Amino acid sequence: MNAPTTVPTLYGLVAEFDGEKPLIHAIETMREAGYRSMDAYTPYPSHAVSDALDFKTSRLPLIVLIGGIVGGLTGFGMQYYFMAIDYPHNVGGRPLNSWPMWIPVTFELTILFAAFSAVLGMLALNGLPMPYHPLFNVERFALASRDRFFLCIESTDPKFDLVETRRHLLAAHAKEVSDVEN
Amino acid sequence: MQPPRPANGSGTSTPVLAPGHTFGSITDKISSIVLARKTTRGWMLGLAVSFALVMVLFASLGYLIVRGTGIWGINAPVMWGFAIVNFVWWIGIGHAGTLISAILLLLKQPWRTSINRFAEAMTLFAVACAGIFPLMHMGRPWFFYWLTPYPNTMGLQPQFRSPLVWDVFAVTTYLLVSLMFWYVGLIPDMATLRDRAKNRAAQIVFGFLAMGWRGSAKHWFRYEQAYLLLAGLATPLVVSVHTVVSFDFAVAILPGWHTTIFPPYFVAGAIFSGFAMVLTLSIPIRSIYGLQDFITLRHLDNMAKIILATGMLVSYGYAMEGFMAWYGGNEFEQYVALNRLFGPYAPVYWLLLACNVISPQIFWFKRFRQSIPVLFVVSLIVNVGMWLERFIIVVTSLHRDYLPSSWDMYYPTFWDWATYIGTIGLFVCLLFLFVRFLPMISIFEMRALQSEVQGKEQTT
Numbered sequence: 004m005n006a007p008t009t010v011p012t013l014y015g016l017v018a019e020f021d022g023e024k025p026l027i028h029a030i031e032t033m034r035e036a037g038y039r040s041m042d043a044y045t046p047y048p049s050h051a052v053s054d055a056l057d058f059k060t061s062r063l064p065l066i067v068l069i070g071g072i073v074g075g076l077t078g079f080g081m082q083y084y085f086m087a088i089d090y091p092h093n094v095g096g097r098p099l100n101s102w103p104m105w106i107p108v109t110f111e112l113t114i115l116f117a118a119f120s121a122v123l124g125m126l127a128l129n130g131l132p133m134p135y136h137p138l139f140n141v142e143r144f145a146l147a148s149r150d151r152f153f154l155c156i157e158s159t160d161p162k163f164d165l166v167e168t169r170r171h172l173l174a175a176h177a178k179e180v181s182d183v184e185n
Numbered sequence: 186m187q188p189p190r191p192a193n194g195s196g197t198s199t200p201v202l203a204p205g206h207t208f209g210s211i212t213d214k215i216s217s218i219v220l221a222r223k224t225t226r227g228w229m230l231g232l233a234v235s236f237a238l239v240m241v242l243f244a245s246l247g248y249l250i251v252r253g254t255g256i257w258g259i260n261a262p263v264m265w266g267f268a269i270v271n272f273v274w275w276i277g278i279g280h281a282g283t284l285i286s287a288i289l290l291l292l293k294q295p296w297r298t299s300i301n302r303f304a305e306a307m308t309l310f311a312v313a314c315a316g317i318f319p320l321m322h323m324g325r326p327w328f329f330y331w332l333t334p335y336p337n338t339m340g341l342q343p344q345f346r347s348p349l350v351w352d353v354f355a356v357t358t359y360l361l362v363s364l365m366f367w368y369v370g371l372i373p374d375m376a377t378l379r380d381r382a383k384n385r386a387a388q389i390v391f392g393f394l395a396m397g398w399r400g401s402a403k404h405w406f407r408y409e410q411a412y413l414l415l416a417g418l419a420t421p422l423v424v425s426v427h428t429v430v431s432f433d434f435a436v437a438i439l440p441g442w443h444t445t446i447f448p449p450y451f452v453a454g455a456i457f458s459g460f461a462m463v464l465t466l467s468i469p470i471r472s473i474y475g476l477q478d479f480i481t482l483r484h485l486d487n488m489a490k491i492i493l494a495t496g497m498l499v500s501y502g503y504a505m506e507g508f509m510a511w512y513g514g515n516e517f518e519q520y521v522a523l524n525r526l527f528g529p530y531a532p533v534y535w536l537l538l539a540c541n542v543i544s545p546q547i548f549w550f551k552r553f554r555q556s557i558p559v560l561f562v563v564s565l566i567v568n569v570g571m572w573l574e575r576f577i578i579v580v581t582s583l584h585r586d587y588l589p590s591s592w593d594m595y596y597p598t599f600w601d602w603a604t605y606i607g608t609i610g611l612f613v614c615l616l617f618l619f620v621r622f623l624p625m626i627s628i629f630e631m632r633a634l635q636s637e638v639q640g641k642e643q644t645t
Contacts, residue, residue: 023636042401042402042403043401043402044399044400044401044402045400045402045405046208046212046400046629046632047208047405047629047630047632047633047636048405048406048408048409048629048633049402049405049633049636050406052402052405053402053403053405053406056402056403058402058403058406061406061407061410063407063410063411063414064410064414067414081334082345085334085342085343085345086342086345086346089342090340090341090342092344094346101346104345104346105345107348107351107354107355107425107429107432108345108350108351108354110421110425111351111354111355111358111422111425111429112354112358114358114362114418114419114421114422114425115357115358115361115362117414117418118361118362118365118366118415118418118419119361119365121411121414121415121418122365122368122369122411122415124411125369125407125408125410125411126396128407129401129403129404129407129408131396131397131398131404132396132397133396133397134392134393134396134397135397136397136399138399139399144399145380145381146380147380147399147400148212148373148376148377148379148380148381148398148400149208149209149212149213149377149380149381150207150208150209150212150632
């Protein structure tokens, strides 16, 4: 057990579970006990876990929509400018703004910009790349990418108390609870 | 929430994942191929042979740059020889990877999970091989950047009314989106390898590539959103890419090319050849690396069904080409149809019909869909057949068009073959490196599949 003076440097307490169901049960227990600053770590994506954490929306779809619209406008505007203004080329008196011919490139750039927005937006919202994170100091946390499920109660939570929180986590059937050094 | 579905799919009893696995055993089995398995002699030999072919490719391209495209068999009137045949063939092969990873994901087909990673890798490598050909076919490849719009002292811009410029945008977008899709899929697996690697260099490399992924539920939530959105974007993209490739032909007024059936017929042909290539690759990979538990007979059976279905679509395309030539009443179109059937390239055309129309029919029978040797041989035949199809499309339309005085034959030269075989070497070489250094099956998606199978077992 750490001395009280080290509390501010602690990132939180992490509890280990050996399945998705015990993890969800623990999240529900901890939320009922009033904890809010927490995150779960799982070996695969699970909506049941993010639902239990009450994490239900993200701005990513909006970012992708905006990216797609910008890409489409860029594609069409670029072709209009080059073919009708910058380098007008009269082909048998046909209109310079022959817009049906701009559709393929407009479409491709819409997809390209939207795809870049999806990937870069996802990384930015997730705060990645992040080479260092306090959780990596916990040796057993390496199993989060194999078959173990973790719940971290962060020290920023107003209810966080080293002794009380640990007791709560153990009462919620955690296999093991470890300090997370900053 | 996902709608409930049987974990082993409908109808068949062969599961998509052999029973008796846990999250740990799946993770260990796939990651140990990268981390623990010793580099075998077979692998070294395969890499050496394919790398030698890469050198053949470099030599052919180097000689091409020195001497010009005259070293190839192309001449008036057949200016599009092997280069365009191979370009369309390779890019078509790539399409199955995107289909498996994007369309089958959106259709919630659990059997895609164990084959999507190397199908996506196959896409990337095939597109890389495809890209070489139009670039080198330009004659002065060092001016490739003239295809992009940029402010220049010549005061020129590319012609955006040309399908060839659309092609540049379509193929570049396809390459970049496929690369992002592949890399995003790899991030959680890079974290698994980082956490399990024993040696420092592997920890640093995989740690760098994992970008600090730690499996947070909030990250997973946005990750899945991004992955689904990418799949939704890649689905129309993959259709558009081969459509634009077919526009290269269909927008021209040459008999045999100027048809509206080309876009759907090209897309079906692409999926047909791509699935054949996935079969060609997955059959040896699953037996060499002992992955029969993950790539089961169910996968091979399903792929054979898709080959049968797309083979029928392609056959319909051939039938419609003939029908429209007759029904359209245009004498030049009629001549192209007759010339394909009975002209100087007729043996190639009949061979292509045998490969693409007749050979897949064997997959009506379950016995053959589950027979590894039959699957492997037919997949090779289909690969050859689709290459012959592109040869017929490119060469027979060009070599005899409107004016008989300009008719001529096209024969590939040594350098045509060397370049083509060289790209096959590049493709195989990249695959050898991929199976050695990256997880060839998506580990986290297999864990998710396992959790579904488990959930199913608990509820029944």
